[in-house]
Structures are given as structure tokens and as C-alpha cells.
Amino acid sequence: MKIGVALSGGGIRGIAHAGALHGLIENGIKIDIIGGTSAGSLVASLFAMGYSPEEIYLLFEKNAKRIVKNKGYPLISGIKSLIKKEEKSIDGFKYGEKIEKIYNELARKKGIERIEQIKMPLVIPTVDIIESKEYIFTNHLPEELENESQYITNVSIGKAVRASSSFPAFFNPCNIQKHAFMDGGVLDNIPVDEVKKQGADKVIAIKFDADRIDEKSNMMDIVMKTIDIMGNKIAEKNLYKSDFILNVYTDKVGLMDIEKMGKCFEYGYEAVIKNLEKIKEKIMQ
Secondary structure, eight states: OOEEEEEOOOGGGGHHHHHHHHHHHHTTOOOOEEEEOTHHHHHHHHHHHTOOHHHHHHHHHHHHHHHHSSSSOOHHHHHHHHHTTOTHHHHHOOHHHHHHHHHHHHHHHTTOSSGGGOSSOEEEEEEETTTTEEEEEESSOOSSOSOGGGEEOSSOHHHHHHHHTOOTTTSOOEEETTEEEEOGGGTOSSOHHHHHHTTOSEEEEEEEOOOOOOTTOOHHHHHHHHHHHHHHHHTHHHHHTOSEEEEEOOSSOOTTOGGGHHHHHHHHHHHHHHTHHHHHHHHOO
């Protein structure tokens, strides 16, 4: 039996996926196929390349500031510039280039240049904003192929994760040939269906619970709540196809709240331990 895992988007909370993977592996659940959207693609790609969950956490910890702390504009001021139609606004959103560079460096350490060189089946959704169409970066075309043009295999792993995690109003679109790719969560926030197409008999979907909004909530809390609502709504059909849905509560961690990465890793691990018997019951049937 092949076990697949589908990881959702969610900003820096994505490191909770590594904690969840750690919990699954530690308890004898072997993962054969993996997919991830946006932040989920950052974790899924590293895992597929052979990095352990603990190594993934350390890599996030080491590289997060390289991505977030740079000369670009912060999210809110960038949005203001866009509203005012200031030409400089788009130039500020160049964080994606650093993600691409970092991931290509990490891939080369494993002897990998292109996504097709990765052995574990991997799927990474993205969206072409010009065509309003979903594309899938993968190293393995599904056996039952409905639309071959939807799948892209000849690309660097850095370019794939950059395309999937190019969150609107924060990153530039990722240009590949004729395409302008943005965050895969726009159309496919949890790629359960694509993981199943890769031959998974059972699929665990891992996503984030929407935080509660109260009188103490700030603007970023509201932004994250909105993202969660949209992402979970978009993912409803995909979630229905999964065999187990693991909800991870991350206690109001912001989109780029890098100081809370350690807590997020723990949240993911604890969510697995709390639901371990239910997970095994569902996927070992």
C-alpha cells in the first residue's frame, strides 16, 4: 500500500508540515508520495529530495531571514503602493528570486538540478494568471493522463517552488517561458487529487485551522483568517477525496512570523500524536 501526503499553503506556518511528517515517520508511517501547494511545496520538495523533517526545520530556520528580511517592501506598504499605482511597487516584490536561489542550492547538495531527477513522486500546483489555469510541476506523469500539457517536468526545483509560493501582493509572478505563475493556492490549496493520481492508495491531507477572530485580533490576524477561509473553501472537493484530514492549529501565527517557526513545528508534531490512532485506523484499512 502506498501512502501519500498532501500539504496545504499557509505562509511560515508551513513548517508545521515538517513537524507532522516527523510525527508520522517516527510512528512507522512510511510516506511514498508527496505533494504541496505554496508553503506546502517548500516542505514537500525538500522531503522528496531526501531531507529529513528535522533537517527541513533547520533549513527553514537558517534561510527564513534571507527571504523575509531584504530590501523589498513589506506587505501592507506594498499594497498601498499598488493602490496608488506607484511604479516602484512591483520592483519591491522580488522575494521569490531568493527562494528560487536557495532551493536550487539545496537541490544541488543532493545532486539534483531538475525536478525530474527526484525519485519520490512529487506534485506542486501553481496557477498561470494569464490563462487562469492550473499547472502541475512534477517528476512523474500520472498513468491516467487526461491533459499532458497541464504537467511540467523540465524545470528546476527552485523555479517550481517559487512559482507555487508566489503569494499575490507579496511576490512577483514567476515567469517561465510564456507563463506568469502565481501561488497554487488560488485554485488548488491541498493537492489531494494530484497525489492520488500518482498512485497513492491512501492520502493524508494536512491543513491549518482558521484562527479565531476577536477584539484583540490585528490586521494580520484578519488577513490570515481570510486566507484560511478561501483556501479551505477552494480545497473542499479535494479534501473529500482524502482518507484523513489533519487539522493543525497554529495559534495566530502570521504569514511571515518567523520567530514562531519552532512553535509551528511543535504544533504539527503534536497534531499527529494527538490523532495517531485515528490516522492509523484510516490509512491501514
